Structures are given as structure tokens and as C-alpha cells.
Amino acid sequence: MxxxxxxxxxxxxxxxxxxxxxxxxxxxIVFLTYYLTxxxxxxxxxxxxxxxxxxxxxxxxxxxVRVLAATVRAEQQAAPxxxxxxxxxxxxxxxxLSDPEGWDPSKLEIASARLPDGTLVQVGKSTEAREDxxxxxxxxxxxxxxxxxxxxxxxxxxxxxxxxxxxxxxxxAVQRIIRTGRTDARVPVxxxxxxxxxxxxxxxxxxxxxxxxxxxxxxxxxxxxxxxRTPLTRLRGTAELALAAPPDLDRYREAxxxxxxxxxxxxxxxxxxxxxxxxxxxxxxxQRERVVLADVxxxxxxxxxxxxxxxxxxxxxxxxxxxxVTADRTRLEQVAANLIDNAVKYTPADGRVDVKxxxxxxxxxLQVRDxxxxxxxDELPRIFDRLFRGDTSRAERGLGLGLSLVxxxxxxxxxxxxxxxxxxxxxxxxxxxPLG
Amino acid sequence: MSSRLDFSLYHHVVRVLLVExxxxxxxxxxxxxxxxxxxxxxxxxxxxxxxxxxxxxxxVAIVDLMLPKRDGLSLIEELRRxxxxxxxxxxxxxxxxxxxxxxxxxxxxxxxxxxxxxAELLARVQALVRRATRAPEPTxxxxxxxxxxxxxxxxxxxxxxxxxxxxxxxxxxxxxRNVGRVVSKTMILSHVWEYNFDPQTxxxxxxxxxxxxxxxxxxxxxxxxxxxxxxxxxRS
Numbered sequence: 001m002x003x004x005x006x007x008x009x010x011x012x013x014x015x016x017x018x019x020x021x022x023x024x025x026x027x028x029i030v031f032l033t034y035y036l037t038x039x040x041x042x043x044x045x046x047x048x049x050x051x052x053x054x055x056x057x058x059x060x061x062x063x064x065v066r067v068l069a070a071t072v073r074a075e076q077q078a079a080p081x082x083x084x085x086x087x088x089x090x091x092x093x094x095x096x097l098s099d100p101e102g103w104d105p106s107k108l109e110i111a112s113a114r115l116p117d118g119t120l121v122q123v124g125k126s127t128e129a130r131e132d133x134x135x136x137x138x139x140x141x142x143x144x145x146x147x148x149x150x151x152x153x154x155x156x157x158x159x160x161x162x163x164x165x166x167x168x169x170x171x172x173a174v175q176r177i178i179r180t181g182r183t184d185a186r187v188p189v190x191x192x193x194x195x196x197x198x199x200x201x202x203x204x205x206x207x208x209x210x211x212x213x214x215x216x217x218x219x220x221x222x223x224x225x226x227x228x229r230t231p232l233t234r235l236r237g238t239a240e241l242a243l244a245a246p247p248d249l250d251r252y253r254e255a256x257x258x259x260x261x262x263x264x265x266x267x268x269x270x271x272x273x274x275x276x277x278x279x280x281x282x283x284x285x286x287q288r289e290r291v292v293l294a295d296v297x298x299x300x301x302x303x304x305x306x307x308x309x310x311x312x313x314x315x316x317x318x319x320x321x322x323x324x325v326t327a328d329r330t331r332l333e334q335v336a337a338n339l340i341d342n343a344v345k346y347t348p349a350d351g352r353v354d355v356k357x358x359x360x361x362x363x364x365x366l367q368v369r370d371x372x373x374x375x376x377x378d379e380l381p382r383i384f385d386r387l388f389r390g391d392t393s394r395a396e397r398g399l400g401l402g403l404s405l406v407x408x409x410x411x412x413x414x415x416x417x418x419x420x421x422x423x424x425x426x427x428x429x430x431x432x433x434p435l436g
Numbered sequence: 437m438s439s440r441l442d443f444s445l446y447h448h449v450v451r452v453l454l455v456e457x458x459x460x461x462x463x464x465x466x467x468x469x470x471x472x473x474x475x476x477x478x479x480x481x482x483x484x485x486x487x488x489x490x491x492x493x494x495x496v497a498i499v500d501l502m503l504p505k506r507d508g509l510s511l512i513e514e515l516r517r518x519x520x521x522x523x524x525x526x527x528x529x530x531x532x533x534x535x536x537x538x539x540x541x542x543x544x545x546x547x548x549x550x551x552x553x554x555a556e557l558l559a560r561v562q563a564l565v566r567r568a569t570r571a572p573e574p575t576x577x578x579x580x581x582x583x584x585x586x587x588x589x590x591x592x593x594x595x596x597x598x599x600x601x602x603x604x605x606x607x608x609x610x611x612x613r614n615v616g617r618v619v620s621k622t623m624i625l626s627h628v629w630e631y632n633f634d635p636q637t638x639x640x641x642x643x644x645x646x647x648x649x650x651x652x653x654x655x656x657x658x659x660x661x662x663x664x665x666x667x668x669x670x671r672s
Contacts, residue, residue: 253664256665257665259665260665285533303629303639304639306603306646307638307639307642310645310646330632330633334633
């Protein structure tokens with residue numbers, strides 16, 4: 001697998017870089033050391049022969065070649081390392097006073113002094129010992145350099161390998177998850193608290209989110225397919241019953257009309273269930289804009305005005321214009337319409353439905369209060385459940401999805417829905433939405 | 437007045453191209469449109485649809501989005517690229533706002549989500565034809581002895597004036613513009629209240645029965661009929 005080799009190459013590249021830097025640094029230090037040692041050795045030789053040259057020039061001046069020769073002989077016979085000394089008289093006659101045996105004249109460090117009478121005194125020192133020392137030094141340095149390169153390469157390799165290990169583990173874990181499609185697997189966090197840990201944690205968080213979404217969608221699909229079975233059974237049953245009966249045009253017409261009604265219900269149900277699922281799973285596309293809550297509420301009230309009138313229910317609205325929310329207008333209209341629908345439906349003639357918008361300290365509040373049949377306390381916690389229909393509500397036409405949609409949409413907007421109710425006296429639904 | 441008579445104004449039979457791969461849907465749409473007086477050609481895939489739309493002139497094309505060989509969006513885009521301006525009604529099983537926007541951006545003129553009421557499809561096709569042919573706008577709408585004056589906003593049946601509330605007037609006008617054709621509750625809801633979702637209480641029934649009280653009840657001949665399972669129709 002090509003992706004599996006990338007961290008390896010990356011490690012090798014890093015190790016090479018590291019070794020190159022380390023080795024060139026070491027080589028620079030070695031060269032500098034060698035250069036400094038060589039020059040300081042040469043300087044020391046120079047100082048020795050220059051000192052001797054001064055002594056011998058002074059001896060020559062005191063008593064000519066004779067005194068010089070005596071001095072040289074006395075000194076050089078006792079010296080552990082003999083020097084080369086000669087005197088050149090006015091460039092014509094040269095007298096060698098000391099010429100140590102076996103010395104290679106080409107390996108001499110030489111200093112000369114011209115005296116006032118024109119005589120040239122020269123002192124030379126063999127560089128052989130120095131060269132020997134430096135050669136041994138070079139050999140040692142060579143070995144050291146090789147060691148350094150070896151250490152650098154292996155150290156670099158090891159260091160990058162250990163730095164790469166968590167990356168490789170992360171990559172392998174991700175590959176395993178991709179291969180198996182198991183979104184419940186997680187990459188172990190190393191616990192070192194570094195950037196890599198952060199990346200691992202982020203990756204795990206992403207997996208959490210994906211897993212949540214997949215679960216929500218799977219759940220939604222299960223629910224929808226389950227919830228649609230009942231109306232589809234009715235649809236099929238109606239058609240089958242009509243076909244099985246003796247031919248009768250009126251009966252057929254009736255059955256077909258029932259089928260159309262039922263399929264419309266299936267469609268509304270499907271759309272509403274999808275809306276609820278999308279809102280609950282956070283995948284609902286909200287076209288957020290600044291919405292004056294009063295506009296939405298008044299429109300919804302107008303929608304139910306005729307129905308309320310026909311039923312003899314008084315429908316009032318009290319909504320100041322300064323309560324503004326950032327929300328999906330159509331979805332909010334749906335929320336308001338569903339709450340009013342619910343209130344009007346369960347309020348008998350001569351009852352009231354009062355819709356109010358107000359501004360609370362930190363929220364926009366929409367309240368729908370009715371004087372209807374109310375909700376028994378044991379049903380209260382379940383009224384927002386999908387397809388829940390209380391005993392009292394079964395007589396009314398409806399899908400049992402209106403309040404679930406209200407709750408899902410309001411919560412998708414970051415708001416809350418509350419209900420309080422007193423059987424026989426009425427209910428109050430309160431929606432709170434974040435202001436602004 | 438029947439729906440057929442509407443189109444005598446255009447002096448030719450309105451030609452509709454239907455590009456839809458589902459044979460059952462294609463059959464009921466084609467049959468319904470023919471019964472409403474249109475000439476309908478049907479193609480079952482995107483390439484054939486494109487060839488037909490590009491070579492002969494249609495008044496309206498109805499294009500499904502999910503088609504074999506060439507999808508509906510690409511068909512419409514190619515058609516517009518070739519400079520064919522035939523109004524296009526898109527049929528789609530996708531109902532999201534994004535899909536609608538994409539369809540209209542590709543060059544579609546209207547968008548209808550499956551499943552749809554045939555009455556709604558018919559109304560939209562007629563609206564597209566009307567827009568394209570720019571038929572003169574009438575100032576009065578009538579059926580039998582019921583007259584609605586769009587300028588003075590007066591309604592009368594025979595010699596007797598009828599007092600309508602604004603929403604009743606809007607509904608009657610809508611029904612009169614669709615005389616002889618059934619309009620569904622959803623169509624009324626979106627036309628009269630501009631609401632595009634289905635409230636669970638039957639708001640439309642209430643408005644229709646109030647309108648019926650005023651235009652039908654005092655008279656012998658009933659004009660506003662309920663077609664069970666489909667909607668309402670105004671006819672003689």
C-alpha cells in the first residue's frame with residue numbers, strides 16, 4: 001500500500017537531513033581543530049628557531065664564527081633535538097656549524113638573520129616530528145569522523161523512527177477504520193500532550209461526529225420506514241377491499257378518493273418525519289435571517305383565523321415588533337402554525353386561544369395559551385414524542401407529528417419548548433429562542 | 437366554459453414535450469394533458485428528449501431530473517446553450533431548497549416535486565404557456581351568471597351583488613382563473629395564504645365552505661363542487 005510507505009520515506013529523509021547537518025558540523029570542528037593544532041605547532045617551531053637565531057647572532061657578533069661555533073657545538077651536542085645552523089659570509093662562503101645526520105633538508109623550518117657586516121646566520125629545525133604528530137592526529141580525527149557519521153546516521157534514524165512511530169500508528173489506525181468502515185473504532189491517544197496527541201484527539205472527535213450522524217440517519221430511516229407501514233397498509237387495504245367487492249362505480253369512486261387522501265397523508269407524514277429527523281440530527285438546512293417574530297406569528301394567526309371563527313373560538317394575538325430572532329422564517333412559521341393548530345383543535349366553542357410574543361431577559365418568547373381540554377399529567381412528558389397521540393386527542397384528525405416537529409425545529413435553532421397544562425382548564429406552550 | 441376553450445385564444449394546439457422515464461407517471465401525465473387539450477409527445481430518456489426539444493418547437497417541456505443517458509439538468513443546460521428558449525417545468529423527487537435553486541439556475545422555469553397532484557402540474561403548465569404567449573389579461577372573470585370584476589373588485593351573481601371578504605375574493609378569483617379545472621387544497625393554501633407546508637387542520641375546507649355559503653347557497657344552480665380526494669372545481 002503506497003500510503004503506508006510515506007511515513008517511512010519521511011523518516012528516512014528526516015534522518016538523512018539530521019545526519020548531514022550533524023556530520024558537516026562535526027567535520028567543520030575537526031578541520032578547525034586540525035588547522036589550529038598545525039598552525040600552533042608551526043608557530044612554536046618558529047619561536048624556537050627565532051630565539052636560537054637571536055642567541056647565535058649575538059654570539060657571532062661577540063666573537064665571530066669561532067665563538068658561534070663553540071656555542072653551537074656546546075648547545076647542540078646536549079640538545080635532545082639538534083638544529084641545523086650555518087653561516088654564510090657575504091653570500092660567498094658558507095660554513096655549516098650543525099648538520100644533524102639523516103635530516104632531509106627539504107623538511108626544514110628555516111629562519112635567517114642578516115647581520116650588520118653582511119653575514120647571514122641561518123637556523124633550521126626539522127619538521128619531521130611535527131609532521132609525524134600531525135599524521136597521527138589526522139588518523140585519529142579520521143576515525144573520530146567516521147564514528148561521528150555512524151552515530152549521526154543511526155541516531156538520526158532512531159530519533160526519527162521514534163518520532164514517526166505515533167504518526168505511523170495514527171495512519172495505520174485511520175487506514176484500519178477506512179478499510180473496515182467501523183466508525184466506532186478510535187485511535188489511542190499517546191498521552192504525551194503534544195501536537196500529535198491533539199491531532200489524534202481531533203480525529204477521534206471527528207469520528208464521534210460522523211458516528212453520531214450515521215446513527216441519527218440510520219435511526220431516522222428505521223423510524224420513517226416503520227411509521228409509513230401503517231398508512232401504507234390502510235392504502236393497500238382500501239384498494240384491495242374495493243377490488244374484491246362486486247363491481248360498483250360509487251364504491252370505486254369512494255375507495256379511490258380514500259386512496260388519494262391516504263397517499264396525501266403518507267406524503268405529509270414522510271415530509272414531516274424527514275424534517276424532524278433532519279432537525280434532530282442537525283442536518284436540517286436552516287436559511288437563517290433576521291426575523292421579526294411578530295410578523296411570523298401574525299401570519300400564522302391569520303392562517304387559523306377562519307377556522308377559529310368557524311369553531312367559535314376567540315383567537316387573539318399580542319406581539320410587539322421589537323422582538324427579533326435570527327432564524328429560518330419558513331420553519332418558524334411552521335412552529336407557530338403547529339402550536340396554534342394544536343391549540344385551536346383542542347379548544348371547544350366559546351374558548352380562547354391567546355398568542356403572545358414577548359422579550360425575556362435573554363430570549364424571545366412565543367407563548368400559546370388555550371382554554372381547551374388540557375393534557376393529563378401522565379401524558380404530559382410524552383406529547384413531544386413522535387406519533388404520540390393522547391387518549392383525548394385520538395378523536396381529532398392529525399398525524400401526531402406536529403409537536404415533535406415544533407420541538408425539533410425549535411431545538412435546531414438553539415431554543416426550548418415547555419408545556420404546562422391543567423386538564424379541563426387548558427394548556428400553555430412556551431417557546432424560547434435566542435435573541436438577535 | 438371548458439378548459440379546452442381557453443386555448444382557442446392561442447390559435448394553435450399547445451404542444452408539450454414530456455421527458456420522463458417512469459412509464460406509469462408518463463402515461464398519466466400525458467393522458468391528463470391530452471384530456472386538457474394539449475398535444476403531448478413523450479420521450480423516455482435524456483438524449484431522445486434533448487433531440488426532440490432541440491429539433492421541433494414545443495410550447496412547454498416537462499423534464500424529469502433523473503433520466504437515463506442524460507440527466508434532466510444537463511438536458512436543460514444543453515438546450516439553453518443551444519439557444520432553445522422553450523419554457524421548462526422540472527419534475528423532481530428531491531424537495532430541498534438547494535435542488536430547486538440548482539434546477540432553476542440550470543435554466544428551468546418552474547419546479548414541481550414528486551409526488552404531485554395532477555391538478556397542480558396542469559396549473560403550472562398553463563401558467564408557463566400563458567407567460568410565453570402573453571395572452572391578454574382579462575378584466576372580468578365569469579362562469580355562468582357569476583361575474584368577478586378584477587378592476588372594481590366587485591362580485592355578482594345575476595343581478596345580485598355578493599359581498600366577499602378579501603380572502604374569499606382571492607379564492608374565488610383563483611377558482612375562476614381555473615374554471616373547469618380542479619384545484620387541490622395545497623394549491624389553494626399556497627395561493628391564498630402563501631404557505632407552502634401542509635397544516636394539519638383543514639383551513640381550506642373552512643374558507644371554501646364560507647365562499648360556498650355566499651356564491652352558491654342562495655341560488656338554485658350550484659357552481660362550486662368538491663371533488664373528493666382531489667380538491668375543488670368551479671364549473672357550470
